[in-house]
Amino acid sequence: MILTLVGVSNGTLHESARRARGTGADILVRPPGSSILSSLSSSPMSDKLPGIFSKEPHVVLATGTIIQPLELFDSITGLDMDQFAKMSGGFHFLAGGLPVQDTDMIVDEPYAREKHLHVGDTVTLISHPWRVAGIYEPGKLARICVKLTALQNFTGNPHRLSQVYLRLDDPNTAQSVVDSLRAKYPGYPIFTMEYFTSMLSVSSLGLLRNFTYVVIGIAMIVGFIVVFMAMYTAVLERTREIGILKAVGSSSVLILSMLMRETLALAVLGTILGILMTYLTQWTMLHFAPGGLYQETVYGWWPVTAAIAIVGSLIGAIVPGIKAVRQDATEALSYE
Amino acid sequence: MSETPMIQTRQLTKTYRAGDIDVHALRGVNLEVNKGEFIAVVGASGSGKSTLFSVLGGLTPATSGSVHINGKDLSHMTNAERTSLRRDTVGFVFQKYNLLPTLSAADNIKLVKYIGGRGTELDESFQEVLALLGIADRLKHKPRALSGGQQQRVAIARSIVNHPAILLADEPTGNLDSQNSKAVLTLLRDLNERLGQTILMITHDEEAASYSHRRVHMRDGQLT
Numbered sequence: 001m002i003l004t005l006v007g008v009s010n011g012t013l014h015e016s017a018r019r020a021r022g023t024g025a026d027i028l029v030r031p032p033g034s035s036i037l038s039s040l041s042s043s044p045m046s047d048k049l050p051g052i053f054s055k056e057p058h059v060v061l062a063t064g065t066i067i068q069p070l071e072l073f074d075s076i077t078g079l080d081m082d083q084f085a086k087m088s089g090g091f092h093f094l095a096g097g098l099p100v101q102d103t104d105m106i107v108d109e110p111y112a113r114e115k116h117l118h119v120g121d122t123v124t125l126i127s128h129p130w131r132v133a134g135i136y137e138p139g140k141l142a143r144i145c146v147k148l149t150a151l152q153n154f155t156g157n158p159h160r161l162s163q164v165y166l167r168l169d170d171p172n173t174a175q176s177v178v179d180s181l182r183a184k185y186p187g188y189p190i191f192t193m194e195y196f197t198s199m200l201s202v203s204s205l206g207l208l209r210n211f212t213y214v215v216i217g218i219a220m221i222v223g224f225i226v227v228f229m230a231m232y233t234a235v236l237e238r239t240r241e242i243g244i245l246k247a248v249g250s251s252s253v254l255i256l257s258m259l260m261r262e263t264l265a266l267a268v269l270g271t272i273l274g275i276l277m278t279y280l281t282q283w284t285m286l287h288f289a290p291g292g293l294y295q296e297t298v299y300g301w302w303p304v305t306a307a308i309a310i311v312g313s314l315i316g317a318i319v320p321g322i323k324a325v326r327q328d329a330t331e332a333l334s335y336e
Numbered sequence: 337m338s339e340t341p342m343i344q345t346r347q348l349t350k351t352y353r354a355g356d357i358d359v360h361a362l363r364g365v366n367l368e369v370n371k372g373e374f375i376a377v378v379g380a381s382g383s384g385k386s387t388l389f390s391v392l393g394g395l396t397p398a399t400s401g402s403v404h405i406n407g408k409d410l411s412h413m414t415n416a417e418r419t420s421l422r423r424d425t426v427g428f429v430f431q432k433y434n435l436l437p438t439l440s441a442a443d444n445i446k447l448v449k450y451i452g453g454r455g456t457e458l459d460e461s462f463q464e465v466l467a468l469l470g471i472a473d474r475l476k477h478k479p480r481a482l483s484g485g486q487q488q489r490v491a492i493a494r495s496i497v498n499h500p501a502i503l504l505a506d507e508p509t510g511n512l513d514s515q516n517s518k519a520v521l522t523l524l525r526d527l528n529e530r531l532g533q534t535i536l537m538i539t540h541d542e543e544a545a546s547y548s549h550r551r552v553h554m555r556d557g558q559l560t
Contacts, residue, residue: 240434241436241437243434244434244435244436245436245451246419246422247393247395247422247428247434248422248423248428248447248448248451248494249419249420249422249423249424249448249451249452250419250423250451251416251419252416252419254451328395328396329395329396330390330395330396333395333430333434
């Protein structure tokens with residue numbers, strides 16, 4: 001559970017960061033009042049801003065996008081296809097091509113696979129039917145893209161943008177350009193893409209980090225109780241066996257060490273099984289929900305979860321273990 | 337000079353608590369068993385014979401009086417010392433066999449040998465004992481694959497694998513049919529006669545007791 005949770009948290013954020021880097025932009029401009037990682041459900045910026053920003057020193061290209069959230073984790077992004085192609089190097093289509101009509105959409109391959117979409121299919125999103133014009137390789141900003149003006153009009157936000165991407169003549173000057181833009185356009189959150197993508201990590205997101213720790217804490221408590229009860233029941237069920245061992249002269253140390261070794265073996269096996277199960281969930285997500293969450297293998301967490309399992313189970317076995325060795329052999333032998 | 341008795345009790349009492357009531361299971365038992373003797377303690381249910389078995393085997397401490405097993409005084413032994421006594425001096429045969437169900441017959445025997453600090457290999461002389469018990473070809477089987485008689489023979493083999501000074505048997509034929517009962521009792525007598533094994537057998541069955549050299553009767557916690 002812990003490995004899956006951390007894997008999904010890291011994987012989904014890293015996938016988002018990879019897509020953001022796929023824009024080819026050096027600077028991101030967000031609407032005034034928004035934070036760096038807040039979701040964009042409104043489009044408060046004028047579509048004249050890219051033109052204004054493109055006149056700034058070192059800026060060679062500026063393009064705006066509009067984002068309309070859909071259900072769960074999905075969103076639909078409106079792009080100026082030509083400008084975006086210049087900035088990012090263009091989409092690499094596996095089937096079809098760029099949108100031609102206003103009601104054309106393009107989707108990335110994982111989304112198409114998850115939704116079983118093919119070029120020519122029709123999908124209804126935000127109460128409008130869209131024709132799938134192309135399917136492209138993932139890693140380019142968004143999973144579902146349509147023409148900028150079409151989405152602006154369909155969502156009732158003509159000439160409005162959600163965010164603006166800037167490309168510079170020299171990416172190494174990004175921070176100094178950001179500093180000068182911030183001074184010139186106060187109130188606009190402006191970041192280098194490098195900083196933005198670095199923020200897309202579990203440790204950078206306070207809420208997600210706290211949530212992860214809470215779930216890990218719950219997993220530890222639940223795991224401890226389960227192991228404790230399992231070992232307690234195991235000792236009860238083996239009362240007669242323990243009585244036999246005591247009757248034939250087993251010392252308390254020997255019986256306790258047998259219980260501890262058995263617990264350790266179970267914890268190690270459980271950890272290995274847990275790790276294998278993360279590959280199963282990874283495979284399941286990849287094959288049945290490739291367009292949604294993405295799970296990474298978090299090798300660094302393997303020893304952490306192993307330690308939690310082993311320490312938790314050993315502590316859980318101590319109480320019934322001591323109870324077992326203190327048991328009177330005569331009583332134990334009469335246990336049914 | 338006469339030899340020290342293998343088992344010697346003097347004014348042995350055992351009182352245990354059942355709910356709010358004190359049960360006086362043993363009320364001053366005086367008993368002597370010599371080395372190489374096969375003795376049967378006969379009594380009805382509730383006479384205290386099983387309590388005597390537990391006290392003599394060091395499974396539970398006596399309340400008062402003295403108990404000497406092979407010269408060792410159990411009266412003031414700690415729990416660990418009684419564990420040591422059970423490991424080195426006493427072998428047990430129970431009515432319900434008490435074999436570990438997850439181990440094979442051979443492993444049940446070897447485990448006790450291992451606990452006794454004698455390794456796990458069954459030497460040639462013990463192979464002869466296994467042949468005498470008629471279980472040499474059943475050692476790889478787990479208890480559930482053995483008949484009651486075979487399980488009891490494995491239990492007997494387990495009880496003597498560490499060459500204990502005394503073998504205590506509590507109703508060893510209580511769960512067996514008459515044919516297997518005879519076989520087990522004959523085996524116990526053979527072990528006594530061929531190996532000189534001292535045996536104290538608890539039974540309520542006079543016919544079973546007839547296999548012993550001597551029988552004593554027990555009633556209301558006292559030998560009569």
